[in-house]
Structure formats: structure tokens, C-alpha cells
Amino acid sequence: MAYADSPENAITVIKQRTVLMNRCLSQHKLMESLQHTSIMLTELRNPNLSPKKYYELYVIIFDSLTNLSTYLIENHPQNHHLADLYELVQYTGNVVPRLYLMITVGTSYLTFNDAPKKEILKDMIEMCRGVQNPIRGLFLRYYLSQRTKELLPEDDPSFNSQFIMNNFIEMNKLWVRLQHQGPLRERETRTRERKELQILVGSQLVRLSQIIDDNFQMYKQDILPTILEQVIQCRDLVSQEYLLDVICQVFTDEFHLKTLDTLLQTTLHLNPDVSINKIVLTLVDRLNDYVTRQLENDPNSISSKTYSDVDVFGTFWDFLTVLNHERPDLSLQQFIPLIESVIILSLKWYPDSFENLNKLFELVLQKTKDYGQKNISLESEHLFLILLSFQNSKLQLTTSSALPQNSFNISKKHFIFQLISQCQAYKNILALQSISVQKKVVNEIIDVLMDTEAEELTENESESKPNSSGPTSHLVIEDKVQVQRLLSICESLIISRSGPAPNVASSDANIDEVFFNRHDEEESWMLDPIQEKLAHLIHWIMNTTSRKQTNKNNPRFSLEAQLEILLLIKSSFIKGGINVKYTFPAIITNFWKLLRKCHMIKEYLLKKRADNITLLSHYSNLSKQMFKFVSRCINDIFNSCDNSCTDLILKLNLQCATLADQFQLNEISYDFFSQAFTIFEESLSDSKTQLQALIYMAQSLQKTRSLYKETYYDSLIVRCTLHGSKLLKKQDQCRAVYLCSHLWWATEISNIGEEEGVTDNFFRDGKRVLECLQRSLRVADSIMDNEQSCELMVEILNRCLYYFIHGEEAETHISIKYINGLIELIKTNLKSLKLEDNSATMIANSMDELHITGEDNMKANTNSDDGSGNIDKDTNVAIGSDGTYIQLNTLNGSSTIIHGVVATTSGSKLLHRLKYIPVYHFQRTCEYIESQREVDDRFKVIYV
């Protein structure tokens, strides 16, 4: 019998024959209807159908045969006897139609209780062997399975399971055989087709799982060994992967739990190309689901260990050991995901057992070493990255205390911290990785550890329910060792690689490396997120150690212990070489914190127990010690960074000096100041920085109180002023000197109890102040640039007014005469400035409107510039304390643009505008003087 030439025609034929068959059935012409059925079934012989098309035909035919079956059942035995029909249909000449008919008749017969059920079933499944073509055979056996679904004898589960297993085994054989059919070049097509057909085979296992229900004994003794043997025997990649997956999926977790070793053993015997990790992961998933369900049912079951009769991890561990031994060919790419799966399992089942993790990591370590460090390929690098930074999405971290769902990050934080402090192997693996991987991993870890968002979250939560989540919300650093471990993990980030490292030159020099190298060479102050993070880490560690411990078993760290930790950090970070410039400031800052704490303790002791001299001297020694450490740190920065960060060093020195001064440690303070001066003199060469440094020094010095003894102060301020007058630019000289005038005019610091008018021992010397101002005026006068000169004079005028307000003339030596003279001088200069200007009229205009407020000035400006653009309208120009021009954007006042040199075309307008700066400044000053007249009579004699 022939089949149709195309699937479409085949469907037509099938439908026609179905109609004919049904008609004959309605007329009780069984023989004819069987003939039509047989012709219809011939379409299933077509060898040219793809699995999908074949399935389409199969579905239509299945429905038709269902009709036939219904008829057969309804008319038995009055019109025919199914036993006879069963023989009759076997005369069908072709094997495929014959077997479909046999199964249809046979299963119809099975619905009757008097039928010899087992014999029929046995016969059908035996005869199915006649179809050896994979696709046709698979569908035929699937048909058998579908038809017999409800009809297996109820009283004999072992027979039923044997029946289904038999069918399964044969189906699997056919399925595997499909791979080897046809030409080699169509191999991939075959694989694809097989994947399309896999559900047919898998369905048998599903049936099995339905049949056995909870009969574990049968599962363990009969079914599982048979299936697994079949899986092993077929030695087929697709089959083994799929079937083991299905086995893991369809049978219950309890079964898996109890047959874990068998399942794992099986994976050892598979085709070497099978990815064991997928299977293991599926298994792990199932087991983890089991735990989850147990937890849902009974939250205490983990603690009560209701299922502890099975050592799950032990089984997996044994498996891994054997696997590692027997399959040395497994690459890291295959091995690592496997380990990862087991880690996931271990975390679920034994959330508190870090020993397990350590074991696993040790195994990875050993494996990695076997392969040789050099051989870590890029792909496995990626795997390591995921493994070590715990990015696997399946990872579910739970700690013994049940945490709320949303606090995943917190638990991860705790977990990683525990891991770092307890698993030595983890660190060792990390150390084996390439630098870039290490960096990424450590980066990840630090991110997790310092995830403030999670911290805030718990804080909120702990407010709502303070009892439950309180203790777990923050990490607890218990001892120095933990810190040490943490630091050693971070080493890869800390250590700077000066010069090209040998492995960087090779192929794995990625962008990261290039970035770092270039960075190091240029020694610039580019923002380095990693170093910044490390600095953050330092603060985090110190904060964590100083945080109040709620747990009473962990007493708060003593000052000494904290110091110890800080020193630990320091000794670790010193390895960073050039990077210390990023990290040491954080360390120094923490030293300062400790110093303040130390000082507070000392103060307390002085107040309460002044007699305890030993304790007092201990703390004063301690603080002196700490200052020494700080000094060391600063030196370290200096030594490792050469001249790149002298500014930083200067500032640190000054800060230290200030701190020491506050603690009345004048010797130390002086030392730091002198250090600062040394730096200034020896290393600061940039004139702009020099000015800034001087201003900073002056500010620090002006606030010191402890240095008056032994004329430290005097020598320092003289030196400072001297440096100021020796600056390169005259503007700078001028400004530095008039700012230094304040050094002879100490003002109140209310924090330490000083008060103007009450305290009488301020360090003040009006003569020197005047000298300074005069000197700076001289410099200002000698500046060629008229605008600058005027501006500086106005600034000096402002200083004069300051001293005028703050002190009697006798003290400050700033007389009204002097001020009036200065005003006169300024006015003269401004006039000559006016003359210089071509558009003198405009200046006159603006001069006429001197008393108008700033807004009106703006208007005047826009008028005079004929509305030359939005920029002009919206911008205003000022001058900074260091002489730079600042363009103020009035639209959003915060943004300022600094023009060191005004040279652009748009700047020429600006340049024009610059002329007005001293004018406006002077104008504001005059306004101030006038307004002061109302409160201070002395101002009335100042002529504007």
C-alpha cells in the first residue's frame, strides 16, 4: 500500500478515510471499516515525514482510532468478539498499520474484565518490536502507552511497572538509534529531531512515577536500577542528559534523598561529554525544594533535623571525591559548576557549616593546581568569577535565624564575611586567579559587605520589630584575625603593581590592566573607584569595630584593640605602594578619631580620677604614640608618592598640627607645622598651590593656642608671612600678606570657651597688622594691571574696615585717616581706569548709578551691551580670593566657571566686563560703610 506524497495530502487521505470508516461503522460494516482504517494507517508508514509532521498525522489518527475503539467496545460481544478481531487484524500485510490496529483492538478488549489482560498486554508490547524504525517505533509505542494508560491491571503494580519500563527501554533504544541514521552531515538535524521527540520517551518515566506512587521499595529495588542501567548502557549524550534530568524531575524528592548515592554513582558512568553539573544541579534543585517545603510545613524542621538520617553533603562529597579521582579529564569548566551546585546544596541544607564550604573550596584549589595556574582560560576565569563572588542566581542564603525574605543582601553580607573569616581555601583559590579576576571578585565582596542600602533597610526593620532582627542587622567583627583575613583577601586590590607585571604583558592584559598601568605612570589624581572603595572599607572596618555591640558576649573593642586593628590595616595597606595616597588619608583620619577618643578618656580621667597617674600617663603616651604613627603614615605617603601629593601631605601635617594643638601638645604641633613648612619650602613649586598652602597654614596657625610658649608661634607666623611676601606673583604676595595680618590678631574660638571682650589674653599686635596691610598696599600699588591693582586695594580696604570694626584704633593702629586715604587712592585709581576705557560714557553711566542695587546694574549692563546675548544677561563676574575670575551663572547660582585666563572670543566680552569688578566691589564696600554709619558712629568720619 502506498502513502501520500505530501503531508497535506496525507491529512486529506486520513480525513477521507476517517469519514468512510465512521460511515461503515454506523452501518455495522466492520470489515470494510477496518479496511479504511488500514488504508488510513498506511499514511503512518511514510518515511519522508519530519517528526513534527508525523506527530500531526498521529494526532488525527489517534482521534479516528478512538472512534473505532468506542465502536468496538460498544458492540462486543453481540456483533463481534474482540478476541477474534484481535486475530483478524493481524492479517494486515504491513507491520505498522497492523500494530496500530492490534493495539486498538487489544486495548478495547482490555476494557472487559473477562479479557486475558496480561496476555494481551504482553503480546502487544512484544509485537511492537516489529517496528524498528525509530520515529515510527517511538510513535507506535507512545500509542501503546497512551491507549493502555487507564487499562493496566489494577492489582499488579509490579507487572504494570515492568510493562511501562519495557516500553520505555525499547523507546529509548529507538530514540538513541535515530542519532545514527542517515548521512553524517545530517547529524545535527538528527539531534534536533531527537530533541523534538524526547517528550515521547520522557512520558514513559512520567507514567512510571504515576504508577509507583509512593512505593519506595519497588522504586529502589526494581525501577531505578533498571532505568539507570538503561541510561548508562545507551551511552548516548542526548539521552543520558535528558533522561537523568527527567528522572530527577518526575520522582519525588524523598525518593531522591534516599537513593542519592545511586543517582550520583550513575553520573560517573555516563558518556564523558555529558555535563554532569547540569544533572547534579537539577538534583540539588530538587533537594533544595524539598528543604524549602519542609520549612514551609514546619519552620523548625531544620533544627530538629527530621531528615538527618541521610548525610546529604557527605554523599555529595564522596561523589565529588570519586569523580575527581575517576574522571581526571573533567575540565575546570565542567568541574566548577559542579562544585557550585554542591555549594548551593550545602548552603541550603547546612547553612551554618562553613567546614563544608572549606572542603569544597579546597577541592577546587587542588583541581586548579592540578591544571596549573597558567592554564586558567578565559571561560574558566569567568566561572571562577561567578563561583568566588557568589553571583549564582540559585544561591539561596539562609542563616540559622530565619530572616525576612527581603534581607537577602544582609544574609549574603553575613555569609561572605563568615566565609572570609572561616574558609582558608577560599582565599587560596582567590590567590590563584589572575589579578583582574581577583580584583573583580574582591570588588564584589566589598560591595556586598558595605551595602549600606541593606543596612538601612534593616535599621528600618529593627525599628519596627527591634527584638527579632536587631542582632543580625549588623556585621560583627569579633577579633583581629577576622580583620586580618579580610585584609588578606583584599590584598589584590591593595597591592600596586609598579612597572609592568610579567603576566600583564601577556595576552590577558585587559582594559582594566591598561587603565591601571597608565594611571600609575601618570601619577595623576584621577578618581580611582577601587582605591576609593578601599578607603571606604577602612572606615567601615573601624566603624564596625567601634560600634556598640548589642551582644554582651562580644565586649566593645578597647581603644588599644582598635589601635591594633588600625595598625594591622596600615601594615596591610602599606603594600599598596603608590596607592597609599588614596588609602592612607582614611587611615590617618581614623587615627585622628582614635586620638580624639583617647583625649576624651584622658579628660574624663583627669576629672574623675586625677590620682591615677599611671593610667593617665598611659593614655598620654598612647596619644603621643599615635601621633608618631600618623607622622609615619604621612612619611609613607611622601616616600611612596614623591612629589605627586605634596599638597595632601601638607594639609595632613597641618591637620595633625591643629589636632595636637587642641590637645595642648605644643611640641608635637610645632613638629607638624615645621613638617608642613618643610614640605612647602622643599616641594611646593607651583605658585597657585603655594598661595593656597599659605592660606591654609595661616588659617591653621591663627587657631592654635598652645604654641605661644617658647615663641614657637612667633617664629612660625613670621615664617609664614615671609613666605607670603616672597610669592612669585604680586597679587599673590599682596593677598598672602594681608591675610597673614590676621596671624597677629587672634579671634575668639567659642568651642574652647573664649569670648570676645571677656577673654583678655588674645594674641594681638596691631602694629604688625598695620605693617602687613601697608606692605600689601605697597605691593598692590606697584601692580601694573590697573584692574587687579584697584581690586586688591578694595580688598585691602575691606581688611582695614574689618580691623577698624574689631578693635580700637589704639590697638589696631588702623586709623580713620588711613582708611580715608585708602578710599581716596582707590577713587583716583578708578578714575584713571575710567579714562583708559574707550566707552567712558558708559562707565560714567554706571558710575552715576552707583547706588543702584545689583539687579539694576544688570539691567544697565544689558543696555550698554545692546543685549548682546543670553550669556551676558545671565552671567556676572566676580574675582576669587586667589585672583581667579569666576563667572557666576545667575540662573542657577551654584554653578561657577573659573577663568584662569580669559582668551576665548566669548571671553573678550567678559574681559570687557572685568573692568567693572573693582568698580562694583568698591561700590559694595561704600554701601557697607554707609550702612555701618547707622550702628557705628566712627564710620561717619569715613568719607566715601
Added chain:
Amino acid sequence: MSIFFKSPIDIEILFDNEESRKHVDIAARSSNSSYKSMKESLPVYEDGESLGGIVTLRVRDGKKVDHLGIKVSVIGSIDMIKSHGSGNSATKKPTSTTSSSSSNGSIDVRKNSVDQFLCQSYDLCAAGELQHSQSFPFLFRDLSKRYESYKGRNVDVAYYVKVTVMRKSTDISKMKKFWVYLYNSIATASNTLSANELQANSKGVASDVRDADDTTNNDTLKNSVQGGAEDGNQVLPATHSNNEPKPVRLDIGIENCLHIEFEYAKSQYSLKEVIVGRIYFLLTRLRIKHMELSLITRESSGLQTSNVMTDSTAIRYEIMDGSSVKGETIPIRLFLSGYDLTPNMSCNYFNVKNYLSLVIIDEDGRRYFKQSEITLYRTR
């Protein structure tokens, strides 16, 4: 007989209880295909059964018919196409004989009786005059029938009752055919055959190289399945002529290409039985498309030196779809009762043998086959 001359007497032969007797449909055998569908239904008798009936003679139009006596005879004869009797026809292909048979189909005119193994007759009435219709009962008591009726391509075994009205002029006669079944037990079947078996079997092995399937003419691609010589001997039913059937196991193979074991329950089957067996695959490098089991009936006629063999495929039955692999077993179950089969027969002039033929068709359309003889016999 003659268009111009109508027979003056109408002779009708009726067997006793003919309507209620078992009948068989026999195709009016002729190689002319248009008559294939024509069937005649014949009553069935068996060996030793009495044959009786009534002969009715009707005289036309009240005429008187003088006769020299009326005789009834029962005849069993072996008819053969005559040319095959002579020596040179052996080279002729059996299928090439074209039919020149007459259309009435009662007796193949090509075939001439070569042996009348049965001829009994007696007078129904003495010479006299027939004036009106007259009926005469007849009876051949316990008639022994040596051979089973057979209608083959070249040979027929025919039984008939002949009533002859003898006259001075042409005799008027009428024949009525009937069919004979011989029912055997296993023992007798093997006994009847034992004489010819050795010879026949050696021929059977030799004939393996020939195409077993006469429906295809594609001779070039035929490959023979090499059956071992010893296997051929094993097939000999003579070696186990006792009643206890032993399974037949055949090792079949093409070197380094295919090796299968063909096993079936026994070598002798009654026509109502089921052939049960299996094929066990030991080696398959062949891409098999499907595998068939056929039953071939081989008619061999003529004398030893010039016999003509004709094969006809009685059953074609697909037993496997697709290609199997090493270690697979394919079940065979073939119900025989539904088919019109010829049991084994043997006599001096011809013999009929049955062969089970395993045909393997590979994906390139090549056919491989192995035949092995089985004995079929009729049981009640």
C-alpha cells in the same frame, strides 16, 4: 458442443445434499487475467467418502431418443500442459506459456490428461429409448481418492462425475466437477512425502540463487543469502519425521554485512496453524528498509529430466519496519488459516512444495532472501 446441433437430451447431475455441502471457491484458473475473478463453487468430498446423486435426463419436446445405454463414471485425472511432457520444453520459462484456453473454463483445454488414476463407472440403464424425462440415482460407495484436487499453473488434479448417453451417433455426455480435500495428520503427511524429500531438497538449495519472487523482473540486483550447507540439511524434515516438532533455526548472513538467525517453531504446519518464530540480529551493517516473510508455493511438473517449476507467492507479510540493530529480536506470527494455501503434494507427475521465504529489502531497493522449505498439510 455444437452451435448448429443442439443436443437432444439435457443431462443434469445433482449430488446428494449438494446445497448443504461444504463448497470451495475455485478460481477459474487461466493465465488470462480477465477470468481471474471468475470463480466456481465446487462441493468438497474427502477420501473414502461415498459419492452419490441423481442424474436427470430430459428429452426435448417429447422426442424419443434411442440410446445404447447410459453410463455414469467418476474420474480422477492429472492434467498437464502437454508440451511439457516432451524433452525440449525444460528450458522454457514457466511463466512464458501463454494461454489458449477455452473460455468455458470447465477443463483447461491446454492441459491433457496424463494419468487417470481413478475411473469407476457403471450403467445406469440398458440400451433403450428415452421418451420422457427420467431420473437415475447413482452411488459410488466409499470412493477412494488418492490425490487432493489441485489447480496449478501447469498441472491440475481434477475430479468429476461423467454421465454418458451412448448412442449410435455421437455420445452425449455431461460432466460435473467436484473437489477433494485430503485430511492428514502430521505423521501421514511426512510419510507421503518422504520418498521425494531428499531429491527435492537438494534442488531447493540450488534454486535459492534464483529469484524467489516472480512478481519482480529485476534480476541484476538480486543477491542471494548464503545459507550454510549444513543448515540446508537441517531443514530436512526427514531427520525429524517423528511427531514431536523441533524448532528450525537458520543462520543466515552476508559476510561482514548481515548476520541473522531465523527461527521458527517447526517445519510442518497444518493449514490452520500459525507460524511463530523470531529473527535474531547478530550483525547488521545493512540499512534495512523493511523485512517480509513470504510463503511461496512451488509447483514442479513433468518428468525428472524435464520438469518445469512454477513459483507463486501465496503470502506476503511484512514483519519488520526499519532497520534493526545487533541484539534485537523481531517476533514473527503468521496466521495461515486466512489464506488460500496449497498443501504439499507429490506424485509421479508433479509435486507441490511450500517455502518460507525471508526477504530483506535495503534502503537502496536491493532484495536479499532466504528460502526454507516447510511442509503444509491439511487437517480437519
